[in-house]
Amino acid sequence: MVLSPEQAAEIDRLRTETHQTLRPTVPALEELLFHPIPILDHGFVRVIDYMGDDGAVVQAARVSYGRGTKRVSEDKGLINYLIRHRHTTPFEMCEIKFHVKLPIFVARQWIRHRTANVNEYSARYSILDREFYLPAPENLAAQSDQNRQGRGEVLGGDEAARVLDLLREDAQRNYDHYLDMLNEGTDGKPADPGRSGLTRELARMNLTLNMYTQWYWKIDLHNLMHFIALRADPHAQFEIRVYADALSHVLDRWMPITAAACREHIIGGARLSATGLKLVKRLVKGEKVTQADSGLQPREWRELATLLGIDPA
Amino acid sequence: MVLSPEQAAEIDRLRTETHQTLRPTVPALEELLFHPIPILDHGFVRVIDYMGDDGAVVQAARVSYGRGTKRVSEDKGLINYLIRHRHTTPFEMCEIKFHVKLPIFVARQWIRHRTANVNEYSARYSILDREFYLPAPENLAAQSDQNRQGRGEVLGGDEAARVLDLLREDAQRNYDHYLDMLNEGTDGKPADPGRSGLTRELARMNLTLNMYTQWYWKIDLHNLMHFIALRADPHAQFEIRVYADALSHVLDRWMPITAAACREHIIGGARLSATGLKLVKRLVKGEKVTQADSGLQPREWRELATLLGIDPA
Amino acid sequence: MVLSPEQAAEIDRLRTETHQTLRPTVPALEELLFHPIPILDHGFVRVIDYMGDDGAVVQAARVSYGRGTKRVSEDKGLINYLIRHRHTTPFEMCEIKFHVKLPIFVARQWIRHRTANVNEYSARYSILDREFYLPAPENLAAQSDQNRQGRGEVLGGDEAARVLDLLREDAQRNYDHYLDMLNEGTDGKPADPGRSGLTRELARMNLTLNMYTQWYWKIDLHNLMHFIALRADPHAQFEIRVYADALSHVLDRWMPITAAACREHIIGGARLSATGLKLVKRLVKGEKVTQADSGLQPREWRELATLLGIDPA
């Protein structure tokens, strides 16, 4: 279950409270507001609030350019221009706030993005729910031989079952012992009156890294695009990529023009190094290039060949 | 004139476009939305957009405290608790965006607050208007004898008139020469077809620091309170303090509970040093304390005596 | 064991490589450089590099004040003045870099300080060591009745032993299963050639939150003082407070004048609210004040009475 009954009722209540506002409003995002987008086995992303729309980006850019740029009349053209030329400040003028439920080991990667605001559920103050992440069997991959950060083959049925048993049993046992050490009854009195409970801020250390936590997370549009570009990337771990994909889906609804420009110029395409650009110029002229005369290391050469769809040999 | 006719018409238009939203909405702030609050002779502050309300602060704090703190039932009590105990993250969950018009020398102080987003009108791209700040005569103060950052007596009538003449004439002449160097006619062609115009990015260097610039400025609630605390302070220069006062007025409308807590705990009151606290304890016990036995430097002692309303002698 | 033999040998080697420099250098900190300060059962803090000294703070402040302040001739007086008046930028001009080994649940609190730079050991790329935190028995406290974030009585001997057994056994078992799932032999081949190993980025989720991690952490002097003020505070959890105490010890060696000013003005002393200041003025005049006529909530009144050393009744 993704939401508690209290949370579901709260969402229903919030979605009936309509207000009048003069602020920029995005109907396609209003439809989605407060609703959880399910992710993994117990996680979710839901939009709590937002500020701005595609027009707000244009408005902020027009302040900078002033009267001098009235000729750039089309919003789409201007937004693409801003992104292509790394004029990031107009995109910082919009904000969005999410409620996210995610495994702790994912949260530890996520929090490394510092240009955001976070309020996390604190296991120092409160007791965590019995919810932990177990991968679906098709996501139980072996370590890649080639790549230290990559996944290789999916584990076979028996091996996968064995791994899942270990993960499940260890998480459950550790959670049971967590509750046991806390010794808190539902009535606020000790569950076992014959002994003291360990303080919450210590008991939590027995939990496993696949336990779910949750937080409010607020970020501006520029940094949201940066987060998505890094975390929806094929090199990102699957378990954070599915969250980045959900954020990307929200971005499409919130800012259709900016989202398209982001796919065209930030997520899609590629960066060429100085040497890479020289090689592309030679290739475009019809010259033959080999790794030996490319000036690139073998690995860099293979990456470039893959990017351009040519034979590295 | 504070706004151009185009800007005034745009505000009228925006204020007729009401939208339906499920987001937290603050009617008292909606009333103020887009309207300029006049400041100094040509400046203003106006609210362009906002995200969140007092309830959003509470909501974010409750995520952190979780079920464990349902007992803290009153929003006002919780907000005061958060501010007193420096739990700043829930206040970062709200944002506000302003359009500000201000003299360049004020903008240079203002921009030092780095935790905000800015889009400034660029004199590299566009031509600045002929608007510069001239202090009202009652604000034309002499340098303080005591304090390098302070103002002393107000200048007498003749002296003030002389200063204002210098400021006005220099600003006007420099602006005229700026236009002359640009040599841009209203039709986009050279005003004087017999010569080239200097590029905008160079011509602007002839302008004086009292010229007005403008920007969009977005900041979260925590940093807004910090800005107000520093810049609405009596030690801040008058010309930035009037802007901070306007922001404080906006804060009252936007977040009445948080604004009151800010006055009680951040702007009002005072910080005691370790030595200062020891002395207060002695004074509260009825002991006599002098500078000589206080452990404080004379200046620190005078400041403490002033704070406590006692005779420093 | 705090350091691996390789790490200890590396430190010995580094401490023999002396260089000539024109940069500000602090002999008292050079003595400490690279040496680990042991913390908890397996953790440490060690200084890797630093930039600046007390004189660098003064030098930066003098740039701002320029020729106008040559009269402020004494460094100590200037540093105290800067801290008292919240002129924080000169303290941002110094940096220090630490290598820290700490339990993951402590790392999760620590990382919330965003104005620092971090490189953490990645369990996505590498295998974590079998090292986890077990509290000393005297630190195994019950939950406080009064305070959700506080500790109460220390657990009795039997109860403590039972808790420690649970923590130890669960951490060990989960670590063993982690290695089992990884199935990596020391020669890089599978330990059990009959099956595949789970990829590292997934296997790590089975680990407990008391496992040790490590990181390089770089921070400027202003933010270091802020970190220490928050985390060496009695309200902070013991397990992070011991790290903050070690940082404070380093600060004493690095910046003796700034460290003393920090204790006097940032860590020591207290903040009075607007109402609190009014009450102190009345108390200093010899007036009698009770909670009923104080304008404070009972809890705030008790806190103020405790601070001033008076009877709250």
Next chain:
Amino acid sequence: MVLSPEQAAEIDRLRTETHQTLRPTVPALEELLFHPIPILDHGFVRVIDYMGDDGAVVQAARVSYGRGTKRVSEDKGLINYLIRHRHTTPFEMCEIKFHVKLPIFVARQWIRHRTANVNEYSARYSILDREFYLPAPENLAAQSDQNRQGRGEVLGGDEAARVLDLLREDAQRNYDHYLDMLNEGTDGKPADPGRSGLTRELARMNLTLNMYTQWYWKIDLHNLMHFIALRADPHAQFEIRVYADALSHVLDRWMPITAAACREHIIGGARLSATGLKLVKRLVKGEKVTQADSGLQPREWRELATLLGIDPA
């Protein structure tokens, strides 16, 4: 004159004070330490302090990768890998501190880079020197017809002379009036005892934007590279580009490996959009592409053609 006699004497003194340190030290940068690199007519950049070297980047990266990556044995390869794959945190582990003297209109662009620390000479406290920027005649360009942010033809001799006269006379007159309004004699008494002086914080508003200011500016290596990439770019204004070029020269001395990787991967080369990449693949295959069937706007197509060295027609 770039430095005052006091500053020059201070540098000579500092360069005689050698210290012993265990910290990473870069002899090529030590040679440059404190010496001003002259820029424009009165400006300079000089290195005041630094922390780290190429090896410190590698060391920080190795913490993240741990034992798992001992195979990446070569520092140069690792640094290039980190930059190509946007692993920016190891580059944040090094810092450098500059003293910069620059015209105010350049300072206003520069300060927009928020991830740095600044202490600026304050005209609120002190009196600015009579130093203002006058462009060399070959830099007096007309506004570009094509590009609002660009420069066109250089002004002819008479026109240039006329512009320089205006700039010089206005800056001088405004500075003279600034001193006149201040009315401060060298002995600290009024120059003209018959009248009061205007407070410094107001008098400064009469100065022009080409006056020189100065500041200490500290930045980490990652953000330094970002600053250089943006400001040493041909689209940046000449007057900030010359500063970025000086910073780039310093980077070469400080971090030869990182500087080369920065040129290869950050400054050099180019970014292809998603559509641009598709077109490059077609071109590399020998296909003919025209703007009409490119899917690009005419302006984007011309930019791509120029980048690849092909005929846009």
